[in-house]
Amino acid sequence: MQHLDLQVIRQALQWSCAGQRVWLCTVLATYGSAPRAPGSLLAVNAGGQWLGSLSGGCVEDDFLERVAAGEYPEPVVIVRYGDGSDPRSSIRLPCGGVLEVLVENLPAECEVQAHLRALESALLGQRRVLREVSLPQGTRQLADDLSQGPRVEREHARVRLRVGAAQRLLLAGYSSVAHFCAEFGRGMGFEVVLCEPREELLEGVQLDGIEVRRELPSEFILNGGCHADTAVVALTHDPKIDDLAMLEAVRTEAFYIGVMGSRATSDKRRERLQRIGGLGATELGRIHAPIGLNLGSKTPAEIALAVLADILRVRNGIERVAL
Numbered sequence: 423m424q425h426l427d428l429q430v431i432r433q434a435l436q437w438s439c440a441g442q443r444v445w446l447c448t449v450l451a452t453y454g455s456a457p458r459a460p461g462s463l464l465a466v467n468a469g470g471q472w473l474g475s476l477s478g479g480c481v482e483d484d485f486l487e488r489v490a491a492g493e494y495p496e497p498v499v500i501v502r503y504g505d506g507s508d509p510r511s512s513i514r515l516p517c518g519g520v521l522e523v524l525v526e527n528l529p530a531e532c533e534v535q536a537h538l539r540a541l542e543s544a545l546l547g548q549r550r551v552l553r554e555v556s557l558p559q560g561t562r563q564l565a566d567d568l569s570q571g572p573r574v575e576r577e578h579a580r581v582r583l584r585v586g587a588a589q590r591l592l593l594a595g596y597s598s599v600a601h602f603c604a605e606f607g608r609g610m611g612f613e614v615v616l617c618e619p620r621e622e623l624l625e626g627v628q629l630d631g632i633e634v635r636r637e638l639p640s641e642f643i644l645n646g647g648c649h650a651d652t653a654v655v656a657l658t659h660d661p662k663i664d665d666l667a668m669l670e671a672v673r674t675e676a677f678y679i680g681v682m683g684s685r686a687t688s689d690k691r692r693e694r695l696q697r698i699g700g701l702g703a704t705e706l707g708r709i710h711a712p713i714g715l716n717l718g719s720k721t722p723a724e725i726a727l728a729v730l731a732d733i734l735r736v737r738n739g740i741e742r743v744a745l
Contacts, residue, residue: 425588425613427463428545430474434465435538438530442467445489446526448583449476450500450574453520461573461583476523477503485525497560498526500581524581526560540564547587547649555581587651588613589737592676594639594667595658596623599682602726603655604632610730612653617642640666643674653678653733655713659687661694668695672705678736680713680729688712715745 434444447464464474464482466489476482481503488494504520528534544551550567557579567584575582591607593600596618607614614632617639618624624634635642639656648654654671655678656664664681668691671679683691688711695701695709714728715735735745 425545425590426474426611427461428542428588428613430463430465431538431541431545433473434528435535435542437465437467437471438528438535438538441530442469443530444528444534445494446528447474447476447485448524448526448574449521450524450576450581451522453504459573477521481521481523494525494527496527496558498524498555498557500557501525524555526555526562537562537564541585544585545588547590547651550584550586550650553583553585555583557581587649590615590649590652591733592617592639592643592647592652592654594654594656595660595663596620596627597657597659598722599657599725599729600655601627601629602723603657603729604629606726606730608632610734615642615647617647638666639663640670643667643670648674648676650675650677652676653737654680655729655733656681657713657729659683661691665691665694665699668709669699669701672701672708678710678733679708680710680732682713682725682729683711685712715742 434446437444445466447466449460449462451460462474462476464472464476464485466472466486470486470490472482472486476485501523502520503523540551541553543549552565552567554563555561567586571584573584589612591603591612591614593604593614593616596616600616604614604616608631615635616629616632617635617637619636619638621636624636643654648671652674654667654676656667658664659682668679668681681688681691691711692706695706710732713732714725715732717724717728717731719725719728735742
């Protein structure tokens with residue numbers, strides 16, 4: 423499965439290269455119980471085909487009707503959904519929230535296609551870019567993003583959008599907990615990759631929308647399988663899988679690295695990684711072990727929930743003491 427944002431940009435690029443005009447929509451801000459986060463994407467072509475999501479259904483239907491009616495001819499416009507204040511969007515969201523959406527009208531031009539290719543590169547983890555769109559002209563600029571900041575920044579005459587790799591959940595080895603992590607991760611919008619070289623463990627396993635690679639996770643990581651927006655999770659209790667994955671993962675920019683085991687097991691693993699792998703205190707400190715939040719989890723699904731909750735906590739920059 424590819425992350426939805428990456429699918430949207432690739433589809434927009436494909437339509438543009440085929441000579442079709444594309445409306446690229448980006449969620450700028452949400453208020454209340456709006457269902458999609460800032461930065462979420464939707465692409466629509468002149469024929470009414472679309473890919474992506476802004477709200478889970480209601481906004482998309484309204485927007486498609488208005489595109490078909492010839493609305494949104496401007497190079498760029500900001501549309502507000504949910505509170506009735508914008509005449510372009512009379513609907514209200516069932517959840518009671520409010521969305522502000524940047525709508526870009528992109529002609530089928532080489533310059534647009536080069537811009538979309540740069541966004542594709544960023545979503546693949548090859549670079550991080552700061553995308554700036556001016557209002558109301560719709561001119562676009564891209565620069566390498568060398569700083570941390572919110573995904574969306576808005577000023578009166580321009581919008582800045584940070585674009586990085588499609589967030590990846592790398593599961594090192596298959597287990598019942600990994601199975602639920604894969605399903606939960608996909609539901610949270612991660613690109614999920616499962617690395618499992620043991621063919622017997624994959625017999626009869628059904629994981630729709632998950633990329634399954636029959637190789638050691640350590641080899642996948644060594645060959646560039648991790649980027650700064652990757653969470654690496656080892657849940658097998660097999661040192662050949664878990665330990666080797668940890669040794670490689672700490673050499674990457676992965677934002678989360680965790681391995682399952684009790685406190686005693688985790689202490690023994692740290693000792694092995696230090697003694698055999700030569701890891702220092704800084705590298706060992708990057709490994710979350712025992713993995714996950716302490717939710718009193720017992721079943722595989724509950725443990726997976728605790729793991730994904732901890733990944734979400736780290737991704738959102740929340741300290742444990744703040745919970």
